[in-house]
Amino acid sequence: xxxxxxxxxxxxxxxxxxxxxxxxxxxxxxxxxxxxxxxxxxxxxxxxxxxxxxxxxxxxxxxxxxxxxxxxxxxxxxxxxxxxxxxxxxxxxxxxxxxxxxxxxxxxxx
Amino acid sequence: xxxxxxxxxxxxxxxxxxxxxxxxxxxxxxxxxxxxxxxxxxxxxxxxxxxxxxxxxxxxxxxxxxxxxxxxxxxxxxxxxxxxxxxxxxxxxxxxxxxxxxxxxxxxxxxxxxxxxxxxxxxxxxxxxxxxxxxxxxxxxxxxxxxxxxxxxxxxxxxxxxxxxxxxxxxxxxxxxxxxxxxxxxxxxxxxxxxxxxxxxxxxxxxxxxxxxxxxxxxxxxxxxxxxxxxxxxxxxxxxxxxxxxxxxxxxxxxxxxxxxxxxxxxxxxxxxxxxxxxxxxxxxxxxxxxxxxxxxxxxxxxxxxxxxxxxxxxxxxxxxxxxxxxxxxxxxxxxxxxxxxxxxxxxxxxxxxxxxxxxxxxxxxxxxxxxxxxxxxxxxxxxxxxxxxxxxxxxxxxxxxxxxxxxxxxxxxxxxxxxxxxxx
Numbered sequence: 205x206x207x208x209x210x211x212x213x214x215x216x217x218x219x220x221x222x223x224x225x226x227x228x229x230x231x232x233x234x235x236x237x238x239x240x241x242x243x244x245x246x247x248x249x250x251x252x253x254x255x256x257x258x259x260x261x262x263x264x265x266x267x268x269x270x271x272x273x274x275x276x277x278x279x280x281x282x283x284x285x286x287x288x289x290x291x292x293x294x295x296x297x298x299x300x301x302x303x304x305x306x307x308x309x310x311x312x313x314x
Numbered sequence: 315x316x317x318x319x320x321x322x323x324x325x326x327x328x329x330x331x332x333x334x335x336x337x338x339x340x341x342x343x344x345x346x347x348x349x350x351x352x353x354x355x356x357x358x359x360x361x362x363x364x365x366x367x368x369x370x371x372x373x374x375x376x377x378x379x380x381x382x383x384x385x386x387x388x389x390x391x392x393x394x395x396x397x398x399x400x401x402x403x404x405x406x407x408x409x410x411x412x413x414x415x416x417x418x419x420x421x422x423x424x425x426x427x428x429x430x431x432x433x434x435x436x437x438x439x440x441x442x443x444x445x446x447x448x449x450x451x452x453x454x455x456x457x458x459x460x461x462x463x464x465x466x467x468x469x470x471x472x473x474x475x476x477x478x479x480x481x482x483x484x485x486x487x488x489x490x491x492x493x494x495x496x497x498x499x500x501x502x503x504x505x506x507x508x509x510x511x512x513x514x515x516x517x518x519x520x521x522x523x524x525x526x527x528x529x530x531x532x533x534x535x536x537x538x539x540x541x542x543x544x545x546x547x548x549x550x551x552x553x554x555x556x557x558x559x560x561x562x563x564x565x566x567x568x569x570x571x572x573x574x575x576x577x578x579x580x581x582x583x584x585x586x587x588x589x590x591x592x593x594x595x596x597x598x599x600x601x602x603x604x605x606x607x608x609x610x611x612x613x614x615x616x617x618x619x620x621x622x623x624x625x626x627x628x629x630x631x632x633x634x635x636x637x638x639x640x641x642x643x644x645x646x647x648x649x650x651x652x653x654x655x656x657x658x659x660x661x662x663x664x665x666x667x668x669x670x671x672x673x674x675x676x677x678x679x680x681x682x683x684x685x686x687x688x689x690x691x692x693x694x695x696x697x698x699x700x701x702x703x704x705x706x707x708x709x710x711x712x713x714x715x716x717x718x719x720x721x722x723x724x725x726x727x728x729x730x731x732x733x734x735x736x737x738x739x
Contacts, residue, residue, distance in 0.1 A: 205533040227543075268502060270450050287447040290475075293543060294454040297511055301504035 206308050213249070216242050216307050223300045232296035233289070239299035240272050240284045246306055247274065247282040253310040268302055270295045315677045315713050315720060316739060318360030318685040319353055319702075320397060320556050321346050323375040326578060326603030326692055333598075339374055345695040347384055349688065352699060354389035356706035357714070359738075361385060362397030362429060362517070362556075362685055367405075368437045370595075371602040372582040379414040386422035393738055394418065395427035397517055397556075397685070398499045401456030402432055402449055403476045404442045408456050409484050412463035416488040424489035427738070429517055430457050431499035435586045437595055452476045454545070457496075461546050464493045492547035495736050497554075506530055506553070510537035513549030513733060517685070519556050522660060524675035527555065531680050535727040548736035551728060552682045559662045559686035560693070561669050561705040571697045572663045578691030581606045603692075662686055666708035677713060680723055682739045 208224055211217035219242040226235035246253060254266065267274050273285045325342050327334055350361050363381050366373035375381065382394045399411055419426040432453035433439055439446055455476045463469045468483035488494055497515035500506045509516040510533075522530060531553050538551045558579055560572035582602050586595065662669055662684065676684060686705075688698045724739065 205529060205536075228541075265502065268450075268504070269446050271447050273447075288451075292451045292454050293545075294450050294508055294512065297508040297543075298450060298502075298504055301507045305504060 206304075208304065211307055212311055212314075213307070215245060219245070220300070220304055220307065223296075223303065227293070227296050227300060230293075232293050233291045235296035236272060236291040236299050239296070239303040240274070242303040243267060243274060243299075243306055244282045244284050246303075246310055247276065250310040250313075253306055253313070268298050270298050272299070315673065315681055316359040316683045316717065317705075317710055317713070318362055318393070318395065318554070318683060319350065319358060319689075320362045320364075320685045320687045321350075321375060321381075321689055322364050322366065322373040322579075322687070323381075324372060324579065324582070324690045325374045326371050326606075327601050329604055329607065332601070342374065342689070343381065345698075346381075346689055347388060349695070349698055349702060350385050350392065351388040353702050353706070354392040356703060357710060358392055358702070358706065360393040360395050360427065360683065360685065362395035362427070364397050365400050365431075366433075366435075366438065368441050368597065369435065369582075369586050370597070370600070372586055379418055382426075383418055383421055386418065386425065392425070393427050394422050394425045395497070396429040398429035398431035398497065400433050400438075401430045401460060402442070402444050402452035403456050404444050404452070405433070405438075406456070408459040408477055409463055409479065409482070411456070411460045412484050413486070415460075415494065416464060416486045419488035419490055419494055420486055424494075426488065426490065426494040427497060427515075428494040429497035429499065430514075431517075434501060436590055437586060437597075448476075458545055461493055461496075464488055465547055490736065492734070492736070495548075495550040495552075495738055496546045497550065497552070503530075506534055507537055510534040510551075511541050511543050513538070513542060513544030513546055513551070515550040515552035515554065515682075515737070517554050517556065522555060524679050527553075527676060527681055528679040535680075535724075539727065539731055542731070542733060544733050548734040549731070550737045551724070551731075551735065552737055552739045553680075554683035554685050555660055555676065555681060556685045556687060557660045557662045558690065559688050559701065559705075560697070561662070561664065561666060561701045561709065562697075563665060563704070565664045565668050568664045568668075568701075571693065571701070575691040575693035576661060576663065576687075578603070578606050579687060581609075666704060669705070670709045670712065673709070673713065677716065677720070680720060682720065682724070 208217055208220040211220060219238050223235045223238035226238060271288050271291055275283045275285055323342055323346060325334065325338055363378040364373055364375050365378050367376045378396055386394055400406055401411060415426060415428055432449045439449065455474050459472055459477050463484035464487060468481055471479055471481040495515060497517050498509045500509055500516045500518045506516045506518055516534065534553055558576035560568045562568035562571055585602055662673065673684060688701060
């Protein structure tokens, strides 16, 4: 399975590399912010990633409900709403993994 | 690959009545215990019992520690798994979890597998006033403190976001040291990799095809090696998949017997976890079994796919599994094709020959444990007993013989891991 370094898009690669580093350094809140931003950017660039692709057979589900929400309706572009200011290790890992798999799914469709 | 049984204690209402008969709950509990005792005598390795609350017909197992304690006194060898305990503190205080798991470990002579989870149904979260957005944080804090209570003498106390407790010595301590093997339920795909990093066995409900399982299991073990952040004092590197199950002498017989089980399992799962978000369940007033029988199965599956965004291959050609459908690999006969498609979605249904062939693909993917859901829907107790026996006698032996190879592969994967390992795979 690809790692952040394998991501083609530079902006997304930087965000997810930073999210991974933040987990390693124990800054889980910063990691969630980087990962959710990556998902937000991906929503802008590739909204198709979040719908099931009949041909690719991908299973990319809706984002997790883990202390932060992606708002796409009634806004000019996707926004991230944080329910809390502080996040835990499991929450950071969940957002990071979701963002990573979403980006990889998107790039695999190119 | 090892094998286990999985119990939700499903109890559909009788079709022509508005509620259950007085003896129904008593009957399924006694039948399930008999099945587990039988499975133990035939060499099954694990039994996992869920904790669910308020999910009428879908699961009547809200006190798994009591059920597993009963099972412990009727069995000798089988591992007794919580599949899972809800660790968000509003549902179960960590001290009560630590005490109950430890006592179960003592009365079972150290046979507990400590599975954990957070729940995701509105019925359960709402019933205990758990904020959905905070449930993962609650799970983590609840589990972290439970482990400290199991291992600390005394437990140092905590002033956390969700648990506040002064210093106490939480007793008894579990027989297994430092604590029983730890697991987490993975109903979302990314949770498998979170489990790897946190040193937890993964109880996966993700309907992985063998090809997907191969890739994801390899990644799981890579993360165990390369990105460890263990939450426990010992890690439990292991991947398990939960699969609907029916083994019979012929494929046609297995299909016929399974018909009233697996599909209802899928239907009731979708009802509480997907549909209820749109149309809330009315406690005590709805009749899932009747609704299930009155709606075409394909319609149920299509709705589940659409609402969850998870292609399950309901015959619409929308999943990765389905990509192969229509190719030469797909069997020509109708019953074989139905079983083949079910197997591609992780179901274990068919004759011993068919089931063995399907499971071999998961063994090749290095799956550690296949957990079989035998008791579901209206599947009859006698059919379950026959299925368990046939599977144990005609399918399990060859997998048991080859399990040493899996253990060798695992040892190789875990080479260089510095953390203590407590795993029964």
